[in-house]
Amino acid sequence: EDKVVQSPLSLVVHEGDTVTLNCSYEVTNFRSLLWYKQEKKAPTFLFMLTSSGIEKKSGRLSSILDKKELFSILNITATQTGDSAVYLCAVEASGDDKIIFGKGTRLHILP
Amino acid sequence: SAVISQKPSRDICQRGTSLTIQCQVDSQVTMMFWYRQQPGQSLTLIATANQGSEATYESGFVIDKFPISRPNLTFSTLTVSNMSPEDSSIYLCSVEGGRDTQETQYFGPGTRLLVL
Numbered sequence: 001e002d003k004v005v006q007s008p009l010s011l012v013v014h015e016g017d018t019v020t021l022n023c024s025y026e027v028t029n030f031r032s033l034l035w036y037k038q039e040k041k042a043p044t045f046l047f048m049l050t051s052s053g054i055e056k057k058s059g060r061l062s063s064i065l066d067k068k069e070l071f072s073i074l075n076i077t078a079t080q081t082g083d084s085a086v087y088l089c090a091v092e093a094s095g096d097d098k099i100i101f102g103k104g105t106r107l108h109i110l111p
Numbered sequence: 112s113a114v115i116s117q118k119p120s121r122d123i124c125q126r127g128t129s130l131t132i133q134c135q136v137d138s139q140v141t142m143m144f145w146y147r148q149q150p151g152q153s154l155t156l157i158a159t160a161n162q163g164s165e166a167t168y169e170s171g172f173v174i175d176k177f178p179i180s181r182p183n184l185t186f187s188t189l190t191v192s193n194m195s196p197e198d199s200s201i202y203l204c205s206v207e208g209g210r211d212t213q214e215t216q217y218f219g220p221g222t223r224l225l226v227l
Contacts, residue, residue, distance in 0.1 A: 036154065038216070041144065042169075045153040086215070097121045098220035099148070099201065103112070106215075 002027045006089050006102035014110045017079050021105045023089030024071040031092040033065055033072050038086040038104065046074070046087075076107075084109045113138050113206050115219035123225045124194055131190045132222045134204030139184035144205040145177070148221070154203065160187045194226045 004025045013019055023033065032050045036043035047056045049065035049072060056063050060079075065072045076083055086104040093100065114137040124130050134143065145157040157177055158166040166179040180188045191198050204219040 041159070042146065042156040043154045045151065048151055088216075090218070097223040099203065099218065100220065101218040103215055103217075 002091075002093060002098075002100050004089055004091050004100045004102040006087075006105050008105060009103065010106040010108070012108045012110060013079060015079055015081060017109075018075065018077045019079060019107060021074040021076075021087050021089075021107070022071060023074070023102055025089075025091045025100070026070065027091045027093045027100060029093050029095040030067065031094040034090045034092065034099075035063055035072070035074050036088040036090065038088055039084075043088055079109045081109045081111050083107060113140065113217040115204055115206060115217055117202075117204055117219040117222050119222055120220065121223040121225075123227065125227055126195055128194055129190055129192045130194065130224060131188050132202050132204075134187045134189070134219055136185045136206055140206040141184070142207055143181065143187045144207075144216075145179065145187075145189045146203040146205060148201040148203060149199075157189070157202075191224065194224075196226045199224055199226045 007022045032048050034048050035046040037046055047063045052065055052067040060077045063074045086106050088104045089102040091100050116135045118133045122130055143160045146154045148154050156169045157172045158168045158179055160166045160179045160181040162181045162184050176192050178190045201221045201223050203221045206217050
């Protein structure tokens with residue numbers, strides 16, 4: 001059964017800390033892995049990863065994929081209160097064309 | 112947790128036709144959401160569907176184009192009407208469920224639509 005597992009489920013840190021969010025997956029016919037930030041109803045796209053070992057960066061956020069070990073991490077450095085959100089990981093599978101979402105990591109940044 | 116299924120998983124349609132996407136949840140939920148995902152872009156919320164009332168549409172989406180039904184607490188449909196190639200996208204159904212004392216959002220596997 002295809003699945004995406006995120007850890008931790010929730011995380012509370014202080015402003016300025018660095019956090020690492022984890023996403024592991026078991027998916028037949030992997031196509032891509034997606035990270036989103038959800039503050040309100042509609043998640044905001046962060047990264048799409050398709051190749052192993054290539055880091056993607058956007059400001060203080062970065063992500064990397066390991067297709068051999070079947071996981072990805074999302075790093076946030078120098079966290080700010082505005083980073084408080086639920087971070088969703090999703091994997092696209094070709095073949096039967098589906099997207100499998102993890103349950104998300106709820107991140108709370110304390111001032 | 113909630114398990115969501117969608118039908119069809121994918122379809123290829125001709126311009127001007129309509130497609131109805133079904134979303135089934137394995138538990139009763141109050142709110143169901145319909146999104147679309149275009150490649151490399153954020154999920155875009157189309158509407159929120161509550162059982163027993165009209166769906167609430169987000170800016171840029173109208174009922175004539177995306178009629179929604181919500182006949183009971185476990186099922187909803189989204190119709191994409193009078194389709195054009197710009198409607199090619201992945202359409203996702205989502206629900207909110209409790210996780211301990213925190214709400215989390217569950218997503219269906221998506222319907223991949225290609226309009227020719």
